[in-house]
Amino acid sequence: MSDMEKRSVSLVDKYTLKKGYAFMTGIQALVRLPLVQRELDLKAGLNTAGYISGYRGSPLGGYDQQLELNTKLLNEYQVKFQPAVNEDLAATALWGTQQTELGGEGKYDGVFGVWYGKGPGVDRSGDALRHANYAGTSKFGGVLALMGDDHTCESSTTCHQSELAMVDAMIPILNPSGVQEIIDFGIIGWKLSRYSGCWVGLKCVHDTVESTASINVDVDRIKIETPNNFNLPADDLNIRFPDTPQAQEKRMHEYKIDAVRAFCRANKLDRAVWHGGSAKIGIVTVGKSYLDTRLAFEELGIDETEAERLGVGLYKVAMPWPLEPEGILEFAEGLDLIIVVEEKRALIEPQIKEMLYDASHRPQVIGKLDETGEA
Structure with a gap:
């Protein structure tokens, strides 16, 4: 018993x-x-x-x-x-x-x-x-x-x-x-x-x-x-x-x-899951894509400690529209590259690009297309 x-x-x-x-x-x-x-x-x-x-x-x-x-x-x-x-x-x-x-x-x-x-x-x-x-x-x-x-x-x-x-x-x-x-x-x-x-x-x-x-x-x-x-x-x-x-x-x-x-x-609905120490690459994702992203990291053997060593940050969006700007701009500080992982047509990606357009620090943003314009 x-x-x-x-x-x-x-x-x-x-x-x-x-x-x-x-x-x-x-x-x-x-x-x-x-x-x-x-x-x-x-x-x-x-x-x-x-x-x-x-x-x-x-x-x-x-x-x-x-x-x-x-x-x-x-x-x-x-x-x-x-x-x-x-x-x-x-x-x-x-x-x-x-x-x-x-x-x-x-x-x-x-x-x-x-x-x-x-x-x-x-x-x-x-x-x-x-x-x-x-x-x-x-x-x-x-x-x-x-x-x-x-x-x-x-x-x-x-x-x-x-x-x-x-x-x-x-x-x-x-x-x-x-x-x-x-x-x-x-x-x-x-x-x-x-x-x-x-x-x-x-x-x-x-x-x-x-x-x-x-x-x-x-x-x-x-x-x-x-x-x-x-x-x-x-x-x-x-x-x-x-x-x-x-x-x-x-x-x-x-x-x-x-x-x-x-x-x-x-209410901090959108949040940085991994700050990545002095991260140079930041991944922004939402919904089911967030779980897919975490699974991909797990299969690569990357946990929070390893992500910090590699300089990778992870940001989870709860509300994809209208995207809250202050959290995104804070996350983008110090990054060289932001990778947006989202389902089907881009929704978060163009909002991030618009927010960063006049920002003092503007990392490259890719999502549906890579750095060379390829899907």
């Missing part, structure tokens, strides 16, 4: 356990997310509810199935799951959830939302996503947009990458590298959405949502800071009525995106 403490184990632990570790898939982590948010809001003295709507598609094909299986549990946490006829109507419904307090007649302090759809759904819903994002989110609501990207076209008609559609709609993006970060970035994403008034995209690929892991489920583990060096306008950045398209555009370009960057900086 083991002397270890014993406790009863249930299949719903992955959703209800408040401390310790639980084994789950990425899809199950997405089901757990709104339950954790409701728990955190209650601890903060807020009576909130959740609303989830979207349209199924790989790699989120099993998401609605898992939500349906856990309807009773969701209802206990005041979370409503309503699958939509299409992604456009789902996005419009999520926009509506952020308006519930505008008339002072809402049943809850706020409604936090989840929109989900695969790549073609992101494309077809551009108008609804743009309107909802520019209109804004409520102070105690917030919306996560789950982008299901089928990079290798396993069950799609095109190899999808949704980040650039989100950029076009001015929706910030978080890119988790594993199951733990699905939970972490989801909770951070709602807080960011409430603070900035923006929807927040959460990139979901096969390698993360269909993987499994034993993750830390302590609901109090994530500490989120409100930026203290960013001046919000007197009326904040949240949804309001009445409003005009011109005022929405002004808020977006003069405040909201800067607020997103300030939030990222205050």
